[in-house]
Amino acid sequence: MNEELDSTYKKLKADILFVHAPAFYDFREESKVYFPFFSTSGDIPITPLYDSFPLGFKTLQRFLTDREFDAKILNLTSLLLIYPGIDIESLLRDVDVKVFGIDLHWMVHVQGSLETASLIKRIHPCVPILFGGISATYFADELIRYPFVDFVMRGYDTHLPMAKLLEALKEGLALKAIPNLLWKDKQGNIIDNGLSHFPSNMLTGIDWSNMPGVSKKSLFPITDIVTVENSGCIHKCGWCGGSGDAFKRINRCSHTLVQKDMAQYEYEMKKIKEIPGNDTYNLYTCGSYNQSDDRLESILSCISESNLKSIIYDQYHLTSDDILKSMVKANDKTVINLSPQSHDLRISKLSGRGSYNMEEMERWIERALEFGIFEIDIWFFIGMPEQSEKSVLDTVDYCNKILNHFKGKRVIPYICPMIPFLDPGSTFFENPGR
Ligand code: SF4
Known part of the structure; x- marks a missing residue:
């Protein structure tokens, strides 16, 4: 050894x-x-x-x-x-x-x-x-x-x-x-002993300052940090074990979301700033789609102090113009993930998404790029409700259309299969016959 x-x-x-x-x-x-x-x-x-x-x-x-x-x-x-x-x-x-x-x-x-x-x-x-x-x-x-x-x-x-x-x-x-x-x-x-401990806030942030650091010998250094802004979710994607419905079911509680205390979020961002060479790190924020505009503005203000290389946000709705501008102000390498799941609005809605159609999304992408958003990734999935083989292939064609339409810009469509396990506790897992 x-x-x-x-x-x-x-x-x-x-x-x-x-x-x-x-x-x-x-x-x-x-x-x-x-x-x-x-x-x-x-x-x-x-x-x-x-x-x-x-x-x-x-x-x-x-x-x-x-x-x-x-x-x-x-x-x-x-x-x-x-x-x-x-x-x-x-x-x-x-x-x-x-x-x-x-x-x-x-x-x-x-x-x-x-x-x-x-x-x-x-x-x-x-x-x-x-x-x-x-x-x-x-x-x-x-x-x-x-x-x-x-x-x-x-x-x-x-x-x-x-x-x-x-x-x-x-x-x-x-x-x-x-x-x-x-x-x-x-x-x-x-x-x-029963389940009775259900705190209403997340009161412990992570001390990122003790990250092991990037070895000079590493061929593929990992310089990514993931933070969560909350536990649970206000949304109800049927396949997701982290949805609000699944959260209630699994934890046997009546609420769907627990927010991280803002002081703890500030603590995490301060600790991130202490990581040697933190300007080479990317931050993936998980949960910004569960935040009110006011709370998201506070989060962005913390992020702007963190001196990171780039930030990734998942967004459920098409982000408002004001928030887009604040994101760019907080970090000029802002990446937004959109996950309509399917280009077909009907299937997108059946998947728990569908709050915008593809025309609305394309107009929004134009605006977001104008405001200075660095990259937009669009996620489509295979295995969504009532999705046929033809529908999947139509999504592939739509990806091609997006690539041509935004040629030379950082707008990247992805299509991939749903994970090998359906999350236990998710609505689809609980109601397989529906
Ligand atoms: S997949 Fe849907 S339900 Fe699950 S965490 Fe994301 S937005 Fe919430």
Whole structure:
């Protein structure tokens, strides 16, 4: 094993080690398993193994560290990609942690997360294994039945329950009062503490200043940051596990959206500014389509201070002229993603979109470019409701029309298949016959 790596992991101690598993374990022996590739896209720097871990790992790390717990993150996927010859069992044997926390956020990780949990349990039979994330919350009752799963922490915001859990484990306290926890006692009985922790704001921003930095040796340096402005959504795209309806269903709550506290957003932007060489980084903001104009103006004002190279926004509606101008003022390399899903307004509406037709979109693109928007990406998907083969091919023709119409300008249409798993909890998943 790499000696430097060996000494790093021999020393690794933590109250909780968050482990991000690859989509498929062990891909090093089954390199043909690359289906997740179909859900990756040109502008998202991610490998077919989904090596990006959920942002919740970073907020949990900050929240728990602030409360004097030692919380570390192991991105097992990246580690296996960087050191393909690594003996993972020997590495895991050397770590000394009190709890392993594994994310099952996106379904694409289901095999990798379960296999990794099973492997860890074989190596550390006495160390509890905890699952969390959107899919873990949805499938909590199924997950807890696996012999290698001890805890499932459910919900969209688990910061406080996680701190209570670590405290209880440290002090040997009863676990019955910890909200959102589904767990097994020593006899293997499953105990459901119920879901009762539903904070109305996201109160923990990410400390981006401790990013590992870009290695000079890296051939493909990753200089992208993703931030979320909220959890949940005001929109209702039927295939989406993050829609407002899915959010209520999965978390068993009555609200569809939880906004990030503005002070925390400001904190994140300040921390981004502290990253060495941050003017080479791109920021992908996730959730600007859930913001009122006033709140979005405040967000843009924070972004304008961050000194980043470029910013990407997803937009559900065609952005107003005033907001377009503010976006350009905040950063002159502003990229907007539009996702009409289909050029056909009827199919677009059936997909949960359809708030504009293609003529309106084209006129809007002309204006946005005039205001100084740097690039506009238009996303179409295959697999939308009532979409026929002919309709898909008509969308391809429409992409060609767009390319010709905006020749020489940064207007880029994409067409790609819907992800290999329909999100659990989404409206289409719940009502497959409709
Ligand atoms: S896909 Fe639709 S429902 Fe899902 S987060 Fe985006 S806008 Fe909201």
